[in-house]
Amino acid sequence: LVLDSEYDQLKREILDLENKYDFLNSKFSPSKTIGFKPSKNFKKSLHRVPMLSLDNAFHENDLINFEKKITNFLSINKDSEIFYSVEPKIDGISASLTFKNGEFVKGLSRGDGKEGEDITENLKTIRDIPKKINAKYFPEEIDIRGEVFIQNSDFKNLNEKFANPRNAASGSLRQKNPDETKKIPLKFIAYTFGYEKGLAVNNQSDFLSKLDDWGFKTNPLNKLVKGIKNLMKNYQEIEKKRANIDFDIDGIVYKVNNFAMQKRLGNVANAPRWAIAHKFSSNKAVSKILDIEIQVGRTGALTPVAKIKPINIGGVIVSNATLHNEDEINRKDIRIDDTAVIERAGDVIPHILSVNKQKRSKNSKKFIFPKNCPSCGSETIKEFNNITKKVDAVRRCSSEGYYCDKISIEKLKHFVSKEAFNIDGFGKKIVENFWKLKFIKYPQDIFNLDFSEIENLEGWGKLSVQNLKYSIDQKKTISLERFIYSLGIRHIGLENAKLLSKHFVSFSEFKKLSKQNDYEDMLNIDGIGETQVNSIKSFFSNETNKQVLNELEKVLLIKDAIQNSDYGKLKNITFLVTGKLNGISRAEIKSLIEENSGKTLSSVSKKLNFLIIGEKPTKKKVDYARELKIKVIDQVEFLKMLNKTS
Numbered sequence: 001l002v003l004d005s006e007y008d009q010l011k012r013e014i015l016d017l018e019n020k021y022d023f024l025n026s027k028f029s030p031s032k033t034i035g036f037k038p039s040k041n042f043k044k045s046l047h048r049v050p051m052l053s054l055d056n057a058f059h060e061n062d063l064i065n066f067e068k069k070i071t072n073f074l075s076i077n078k079d080s081e082i083f084y085s086v087e088p089k090i091d092g093i094s095a096s097l098t099f100k101n102g103e104f105v106k107g108l109s110r111g112d113g114k115e116g117e118d119i120t121e122n123l124k125t126i127r128d129i130p131k132k133i134n135a136k137y138f139p140e141e142i143d144i145r146g147e148v149f150i151q152n153s154d155f156k157n158l159n160e161k162f163a164n165p166r167n168a169a170s171g172s173l174r175q176k177n178p179d180e181t182k183k184i185p186l187k188f189i190a191y192t193f194g195y196e197k198g199l200a201v202n203n204q205s206d207f208l209s210k211l212d213d214w215g216f217k218t219n220p221l222n223k224l225v226k227g228i229k230n231l232m233k234n235y236q237e238i239e240k241k242r243a244n245i246d247f248d249i250d251g252i253v254y255k256v257n258n259f260a261m262q263k264r265l266g267n268v269a270n271a272p273r274w275a276i277a278h279k280f281s282s283n284k285a286v287s288k289i290l291d292i293e294i295q296v297g298r299t300g301a302l303t304p305v306a307k308i309k310p311i312n313i314g315g316v317i318v319s320n321a322t323l324h325n326e327d328e329i330n331r332k333d334i335r336i337d338d339t340a341v342i343e344r345a346g347d348v349i350p351h352i353l354s355v356n357k358q359k360r361s362k363n364s365k366k367f368i369f370p371k372n373c374p375s376c377g378s379e380t381i382k383e384f385n386n387i388t389k390k391v392d393a394v395r396r397c398s399s400e401g402y403y404c405d406k407i408s409i410e411k412l413k414h415f416v417s418k419e420a421f422n423i424d425g426f427g428k429k430i431v432e433n434f435w436k437l438k439f440i441k442y443p444q445d446i447f448n449l450d451f452s453e454i455e456n457l458e459g460w461g462k463l464s465v466q467n468l469k470y471s472i473d474q475k476k477t478i479s480l481e482r483f484i485y486s487l488g489i490r491h492i493g494l495e496n497a498k499l500l501s502k503h504f505v506s507f508s509e510f511k512k513l514s515k516q517n518d519y520e521d522m523l524n525i526d527g528i529g530e531t532q533v534n535s536i537k538s539f540f541s542n543e544t545n546k547q548v549l550n551e552l553e554k555v556l557l558i559k560d561a562i563q564n565s566d567y568g569k570l571k572n573i574t575f576l577v578t579g580k581l582n583g584i585s586r587a588e589i590k591s592l593i594e595e596n597s598g599k600t601l602s603s604v605s606k607k608l609n610f611l612i613i614g615e616k617p618t619k620k621k622v623d624y625a626r627e628l629k630i631k632v633i634d635q636v637e638f639l640k641m642l643n644k645t646s
């Protein structure tokens, strides 16, 4: 028996030795015969600053909303025109290149955004990547980030069979032998940075021109634009030119140009508030609906899916299209055997735009949506949404937790997914397979698998089983926030899981919810509302869920949430804002409080330390705060607490 840490240490030593001495790198090496992943030959490495993704916009309205959110957050005039750095979005593979004292020392793939693969040697074969930069004011240390891609003209001349230039770029970047990568004419265009030390630039457009000075390639179509109307104009121009550009672009990225504004805006989950990708319109095609299937999702939602006669839409073979929900089918009167227009936009699941009623045969019948769950037979319901005061468009299986097989399978898929437990090599197919074989039914079963049984299955061998065991063992230590997210409680996505994790700090505190009735306390968490609390309540009222928690606790090490409260000036201090502030939004004050380890509450209670009041505060809140002898301060006094003046 060895400790995980010893094991990791040994593994690292062996890999290092193998890297140094070729003769050690044999197929009998422990690195290939004991719980390793030999198929993935690249070392993993953490990004010092995460690589974020971007939210998508499709229509002018999405852009208007994007800008509205920005002006709201920054609390600036709605009509103030913001400058954007406008950059065509190349559809390639992103990479992060670390330079130390001007030297290219390490290159990582994006990976999951937090951790990438070390593909330094392959990246070094790319001509566009400077290996040594002598420019005078080049930062002491910086991660330059950009896109690796293949030009369409070069792609045509490739002999390799790749479906599209993007796959070709990805495939050649992941060659084991850099000499193979070198044969492919990869290009690199730089557009942002991660960690930096000594970068003296105030905005994105200046940064882009610095990149040029330093010897990087930047996109020649980059621009500085203000006003949504002008963004739209540029979008239409580029879309027209698109076919004649020698690299694939799938949209245009807009970034708030000013770095100080970017910094204030910050991120939500893993996308910045200060940038958005304006995607190009989709591709459409006509095909026939062969059947309509009802899928049952993790939250019990019944989603109708059209099985269509396979058709090529923009280079991808499409055979499924979502029909969204019961209402959508009724509204568009979609039926089996209909001829339909199918749309595929970006990475979004294809959907049915419309059906041609003229082409319908006489005996065509209206599609009747099932009233019972196709998986477990339970009654289905449409919920009444208390906030919108409308009946939900989605019909759901009314069974609870793990009673419905389909729901359970989907819960397990969610449990192992990238943002939850992220178990390498344990994908959806394996969940389905192991489920059928009755190896798994509840999440804890994943950690109690009988590996000797798996080894006897077709397609599995000693090595692949060892790899699986290794991946599972590695994920037995998990952060509280990921853990909460992985439970798949309805309405508790990544952001809310983070809030809950911060609030409860430890698993034992979180688990107390199964005994106590004081759910109201969670309403104090700014961002958690009644919908979420009710959903958590219902989760904990289910005996199976409680059992799952108990069993998981036995096999996992759930790490306490890291509290930055040790450092911040506002440690253990709680705030609530009422009224309109001047030059700063609620959201920004909230981020400021949290950055400094304080907490924001959502109502006045004994737990509140400070009530911050702006113009026209809610009288009730102020009166109640005074009654409870809570300190009432204004914006200036608050900022003074942080030694800020404005």
Ligand code: IVH
Pocket: 051, 052, 053, 054, 087, 088, 089, 090, 091, 092, 093, 094, 110, 147, 191, 192, 253, 272, 275, 277
């Ligand atoms: S900025 C801070 N700029 O888009 C936001 N990304 O969905 C993230 N991409 O993974 C990066 N062109 O692969 C940025 N000019 C550009 C880009 C760009 C293409 C890709 C990149 C990233 C993805 C985000």
